[in-house]
Each structure stands twice: as C-alpha cells, then as structure tokens.
Amino acid sequence: MGDLMFFTVAVIVYLFLTAYLGYYGYRKTRNALDYLVAGRDVHxxxxxxxxxxxxxxxxxxxxxxxxxxxxxxxxxxxxALNIIVGIIVAFIFFGKRTRKMGHNLEAHTFPELLGKRYQSPFIQNFSGLIIFVFMPLYAAAVLIGAARFLESTFPGVLDYNVALLIYALVICAYVFAGGIKGVMYTDALQGAIMFVGMIVLVVLTYVQLGGIVPAHQALVAMAAQVPEKLTAQGHLGWTRMPALGSPLWWTLVSTIVMGVGIGVLAQPQLAVRFMTVKSDKEINRGVMAGGIFILVMTGAAYLVGALSNVYFFNHPGFGKIALAAAGGNVDKVIPLFINSAMPRWFVTIFMLTLLSAAMSTSSSQFHTMGTAIGRDFIEPVFFKGKGQQYTVILTKSGILVGVILTVLLGAKLPTSIIAIATAIFFGLCASTFLPAYSGALFFKWITKTGAIASMLAGFTVTALWFLFVHKKEAEALGLCQALFNRPTLAVMPWTVVDPVLIALPFSFIVVIVVSLFTQKPSDQHLEKCFKHFK
Amino acid sequence: MFGIDDPQVWLAYLACILSAGFCVVYGIINWNKGDE
Structure with a gap:
C-alpha cells in the first residue's frame, strides 16, 4: 500500500509538470508555424x-x-543500428537536408515536404492519408500497452477502459492546446525520466550480477539451459547469434534488426523533428544527445532482458530461465525482473519511466495524425491551397478525430496486436516513403512519376506480403486463411522474412527505373529545393 | 571480449559503444558549426 501511495504521489507530480510544460507550449504558440514545426527554433x-x-x-x-x-x-x-541509422545517418545525412529543404519549400509536415519537392499534390494527399489510416493502429498499440500497464499498477482501482480514456484525454489536452511545442517540451521531461530510469536499471543489474564481465560469463555458462523448442529454431545460447539461416536468425536479423533499424528513417513523426530547428548547428549538437540517449534506452533494455536469465536461474525462488519464470510470456519478463530483483524505491522510478515512454510516443502520434488529415489532406483537397488560415483549426480537428479513432481501436483490439501493429506501421512507412524521401533529398533526377510509382509499389508489396506471406501477420489478419484455406502462401524461410527486405529494394528499383524514363523537374524548381545545399 | 564468447555478439556490444562514441565526438567537433 505504501508503494502504491508513493507511486500515486510521483504520478501526480509528474502529471503536474507535464501539464505545466503543455501550458508553456500553448503560451509559446502563436501561429501555424509554431503549431506544426515549433517556429523552427527548438533547442x-x-x-x-x-x-x-x-x-x-x-x-x-x-x-x-x-x-x-x-x-x-x-x-x-x-x-547499434538504432544509433548508426537512427541517429548518425538520420541526423547528419537526412536531417540536415530535410531541415534545409523544408525551409526552402516552406514545408510544415513530412507529406508536405515530399509533395512540394515533387510538385505533386497527390503525393502529399496520399502520404497524409496513409499516415492517418495506419497510424491509429500503431497509436492503439502504444495506447493498449499503456492502459494495461496502468490497470495492473492500480489493481481494482482503474478499469482497463477507464485507464485507456484517462491516458488518451491527458495527452490529447496538451497536444491539442500546445501543438508540437507542447509535445516537444513534455517529451524532453519524459525523455529525462526515461534516461535516468534506464541508466539506474542497467547499473543495478550489473551490480546485482557481480559486474560486467562476470555477468556475461554467467550468461555464457547457461547455454545448456536453452529449451529444446528454441534450440530447434536455431537458438545457440544467450550470448550467441542464432544459427545462420534458422527461423530465429531470420526473425532477429530481418524483422527486428533490419525492419525496425531501417524503418526509423521514414517515420513521419520523427522526420518532422528536423524541421523544428533553425540551423545545422542544432542538428550537429543533437547528434551527441541523440546517440547517448538511444544507447542508454535500447542498450539497457536489451542487456537487462538477456541478463535477467542469470538472475532468475540462480534465484532459489525461481531456478529457471527468464521465459519460464514469466510463464512463457515475453512481455512479463521485464516487469517480473523489476519487481523481483530491484529495490522498492526503483519500482516507482521504473513505472514513471514506462509511463513517460508511452506518453512521449503517443503525443507525437496524435500530433502527426492531426497534421496528416488536416494540413496534408483536407486543406489541399477541400481548400485548394487557400486554407492557410484554417491550418491550426483543421489540425486540431484532425487530432481529435485521430484520438477518438485510436481509443476505439484500443478498446476493441487484443493485447497481442501490439507487436504486429508496430511492425505493420514501420514496414509500410519504410517501403512506401523511404525511396521517394531519399530521392527527394539526394537525387535531383528523381521524377514525380518515379516517386509516385515507388510509393504505390512499396505500399502494395508490403501490404500483400503482410497479408499472404509473413506468417505472423498473415495468421493474425486471417485474409489468406479465408481466401486460400491456409495461413500463408509461402514456405520457409519466406514466411519469416520481413517485408522490408522485399518491398524496400523493389520500391527503390521502381523509383530509379521510372525516373529514368519520365520527365525531369525544372531547373528553376530544383534550384529552389536545393538552395544552400553543399 | 567483455566476457562474451561469440565474436558476432561482442562486436555488437563494441559497435554500440563506438557508434555512441562517434556521436559524442561528432557533436563536440561540430559544436559551433552549421549556422553559417
């Protein structure tokens, strides 16, 4: 009861600070430029x-x-890929060019940047629609995770649906009022909490297991404890890569490492961050903060996850590997480890870390959904480019509709959808946007027709691969079973090869081939796009 | 290395540290560059 009281007080203080920062963002927001790209002047x-x-x-x-x-x-x-691709490549190569081109073309959103670069309203509208239709799925996945976490933290006090509603309303309030300034200021607070929480977690874990090298050696010595079921899939031990070409290897390399590692480059809610700073100097400085942040956040989570096997196996109360201790549910390993191995005071810090991680992602999703339907679809389609004075109100309306859609999905979808929905959104974004986005920033000869063809090809191939080939999603979506009476049309290893490895190269080939045979943009337009590029 | 037996895994451990180190060095070297 004392722990719950301590956590409740911590949450109230945290929510008060979040509300203050949201209000601060609201006070600093005066126009559409502030609401969409923070006036291009963020620290x-x-x-x-x-x-x-x-x-x-x-x-x-x-x-x-x-x-x-x-x-x-x-x-x-x-x-490693999150830092190399998600920070180094994203900031230094994509970020600087995105900022400059966004400034040159007066683009306020990711779809608007693509649309103006290729002089194609269709690209802006199509991108906005893709984001607005599929992002609620990804947002619902985060929402479900957060609501389940709140429900289990306050057992008997918070019903799942009530938790879902309170969580969505709190975030909606500061996103609606403060725009991207409200989102980014609260993100900074939430990121700081996450950073501290994960550093403490990894340090305490290593201390608990006797230090870095002894902890790793203890995990090496556990190789014989790998269950037969996992060994059959290619598992060779927790300090070794799975057997080359095995189902586990394909899942690790194609879906987890490549799918998420590369998919990050074309995430609209991340790309827009580069348009919120005033010069390359801010991006140069951001590389340092971003690299350290991602190292701590992801490195700590993966190290602690793997090392929890040593703790559970050596603990007299468990005496088995982490997966077995958690009853076979991977999502329960980290919470069980925190509750069993960590001091009570840290449990509260870690709960705030999880709440911060969920809220910082949800707030950006809500803002991006609002801009996608408001700025990138309704404004250009129904106001024919003459609706600038309605940008903020359209975006706010879009945020409200996006939140309602997300909450409805969150109330209906099963918890098992979290990983699948996230994979679908990352996969779709990578294959649909990345070739056209890369072409827009780096190659003047890529044409409007080439970009449109690659977006349609990337989207179609990814959708078909998820529906009929990639076993995990095809089984969950059920269309293949309904049409062909089998869960997937493919055989190993294709059933575990992530669509990003198929659709992304195909989409790149399409953008190159079609651009070679179609009309180039005018020199005058390209000069405007690439002004100040080195 | 680091008490890990598989070179493919300790290379990953090293890659994480080196890539984050690169970010820090890059940030320091370019701290005042980019607003010309």
Missing part, C-alpha cells in the same frame, strides 16, 4: 531527446526487452 537537446523519446515507446523497453530475454544479446545489433 538542440530538446529536439534530440524528443526524437529519441518519440522513437522509444513502452514496447521497446518491455516488448523488446522480453524478446532479448528469449533471444539473447544478439539484439544489441538493433541498438
């Missing part, structure tokens, strides 16, 4: 931490931490 650390906190949701800590408990430390390749 570099706020930008970098907001980027990281948006990227890292509860599922990255709990879900992937649990996956690391099952698969082992091979997941650290995802941390």
């Amino acid at each position: 570099p650390v706020v930008m970098a931490v907001s980027y990281g906190a948006t990227f890292i949701s509860t599922s990255a800590i709990i879900g992937f931490g649990g996956v690391a408990a099952m698969m082992g430390m091979g997941l650290l390749w995802l941390t």
Whole structure:
C-alpha cells in the first residue's frame, strides 16, 4: 500500500509538470508555424531527446526487452543500428537536408515536404492519408500497452477502459492546446525520466550480477539451459547469434534488426523533428544527445532482458530461465525482473519511466495524425491551397478525430496486436516513403512519376506480403486463411522474412527505373529545393 | 571480449559503444558549426 501511495504521489507530480510544460507550449504558440514545426527554433537537446523519446515507446523497453530475454544479446545489433541509422545517418545525412529543404519549400509536415519537392499534390494527399489510416493502429498499440500497464499498477482501482480514456484525454489536452511545442517540451521531461530510469536499471543489474564481465560469463555458462523448442529454431545460447539461416536468425536479423533499424528513417513523426530547428548547428549538437540517449534506452533494455536469465536461474525462488519464470510470456519478463530483483524505491522510478515512454510516443502520434488529415489532406483537397488560415483549426480537428479513432481501436483490439501493429506501421512507412524521401533529398533526377510509382509499389508489396506471406501477420489478419484455406502462401524461410527486405529494394528499383524514363523537374524548381545545399 | 564468447555478439556490444562514441565526438567537433 505504501508503494502504491508513493507511486500515486510521483504520478501526480509528474502529471503536474507535464501539464505545466503543455501550458508553456500553448503560451509559446502563436501561429501555424509554431503549431506544426515549433517556429523552427527548438533547442538542440530538446529536439534530440524528443526524437529519441518519440522513437522509444513502452514496447521497446518491455516488448523488446522480453524478446532479448528469449533471444539473447544478439539484439544489441538493433541498438547499434538504432544509433548508426537512427541517429548518425538520420541526423547528419537526412536531417540536415530535410531541415534545409523544408525551409526552402516552406514545408510544415513530412507529406508536405515530399509533395512540394515533387510538385505533386497527390503525393502529399496520399502520404497524409496513409499516415492517418495506419497510424491509429500503431497509436492503439502504444495506447493498449499503456492502459494495461496502468490497470495492473492500480489493481481494482482503474478499469482497463477507464485507464485507456484517462491516458488518451491527458495527452490529447496538451497536444491539442500546445501543438508540437507542447509535445516537444513534455517529451524532453519524459525523455529525462526515461534516461535516468534506464541508466539506474542497467547499473543495478550489473551490480546485482557481480559486474560486467562476470555477468556475461554467467550468461555464457547457461547455454545448456536453452529449451529444446528454441534450440530447434536455431537458438545457440544467450550470448550467441542464432544459427545462420534458422527461423530465429531470420526473425532477429530481418524483422527486428533490419525492419525496425531501417524503418526509423521514414517515420513521419520523427522526420518532422528536423524541421523544428533553425540551423545545422542544432542538428550537429543533437547528434551527441541523440546517440547517448538511444544507447542508454535500447542498450539497457536489451542487456537487462538477456541478463535477467542469470538472475532468475540462480534465484532459489525461481531456478529457471527468464521465459519460464514469466510463464512463457515475453512481455512479463521485464516487469517480473523489476519487481523481483530491484529495490522498492526503483519500482516507482521504473513505472514513471514506462509511463513517460508511452506518453512521449503517443503525443507525437496524435500530433502527426492531426497534421496528416488536416494540413496534408483536407486543406489541399477541400481548400485548394487557400486554407492557410484554417491550418491550426483543421489540425486540431484532425487530432481529435485521430484520438477518438485510436481509443476505439484500443478498446476493441487484443493485447497481442501490439507487436504486429508496430511492425505493420514501420514496414509500410519504410517501403512506401523511404525511396521517394531519399530521392527527394539526394537525387535531383528523381521524377514525380518515379516517386509516385515507388510509393504505390512499396505500399502494395508490403501490404500483400503482410497479408499472404509473413506468417505472423498473415495468421493474425486471417485474409489468406479465408481466401486460400491456409495461413500463408509461402514456405520457409519466406514466411519469416520481413517485408522490408522485399518491398524496400523493389520500391527503390521502381523509383530509379521510372525516373529514368519520365520527365525531369525544372531547373528553376530544383534550384529552389536545393538552395544552400553543399 | 567483455566476457562474451561469440565474436558476432561482442562486436555488437563494441559497435554500440563506438557508434555512441562517434556521436559524442561528432557533436563536440561540430559544436559551433552549421549556422553559417
């Protein structure tokens, strides 16, 4: 009871600070430029931490931490890729060009940047629609995780649906009022809490297990404890990569490392962060904060997940590996480890860490959904480019509709949808947007027709792969079973190969081939797009 | 290395540290560059 009281007080203080920062964002928002891209004048650390906190949701800590408990430390390749692609490539190569081009073309959103670069209203409308239709799925996944967490934290006090509603309303309030400034200021607070929580977690874990090298050696010595079922799928131990070409190897390398690691580049809610700073200097400074933040957030989660096996196996109360201790549910490994191995005072800090991780991701999703339907679809389609004075009200209306859609999905969808919905959104964004986005920033010869063809090809191939080939999603979606009376049309290894490895290269080929045979944009337009590019 | 037996895994551990280290060095070197 004392713990719950302590946590309740901590949550009230946290919500008060969040409300204050949301109000501060509201006071600093005067026009559409402020509401959509924070007046292009955000502090570099706020930008970098907001980027990281948006990227890292509860599922990255709990879900992937649990996956690391099952698969082992091979997941650290995802941390490496998150830093190399998600920070170094994203900030230094994509971020600077996104900022400059966004400034040159006066673009306020990711779809608007693509639409103006290719002089194609269709690209802006189509991108906005894709985001608005599929992001509620991803947002619902985060919402479900947060509501389940709140429900289990306040047992008997908070019903799941009530938790869902309170959580969504609190975030909706500061996103609606403060726009992206409200989102980014609160992200900075939430990111700071997450950073402290994860550093303490990894330090306490290593201390608990006798230090870095002894902890790793103890995990090496546990290789014989891998269950037969996992060994049959290619598991060789928690400090080793799965057997090359095995189902577990394909899942780890294609879905987890490549799917998430590359998919981050074309996430609209992350790309827009680069348009919120005034010069490359802020992006240069953001690289440092972003790199450290992602290392701590993901590295700590995956290391602790894998090392929890040592704790559970050596603990007289458990005496078995982490997955078995958690009853076979990977999502329960990290919470069980926190409650069993960590001091009571840290449990509260970790709960705030999880709440911060969920809220920082949800707030950006709500804002992006609002801009996608308001700024990128309704305004250009129904106001024919003459609705600038309605931008903020349309975006706010879009945020409300997006939140309602997300809450309805959150109330209806099963908890098992979290990983699937996240994978679908990341996969769709990567294959649909990345080739056209890369072409827009780096290659002047990529054409409007090439970009449209690649977006349609990437979207179609990804959708078909999820529906009929990739076993995990095809089984869950059920269309293949209904049409062909079998869960998937493919055989191993294709059933575990992530669509990003198929649709993304195909989409890149399409953008190149079609651009070679179609009309180039005018030199005058390209000069405007690439002004100040080195 | 680091008490890990599989080179593919300790390389990942090292890659994480080195890539984060690169971010820090890059940030320091370019701290005042980019607003020309």
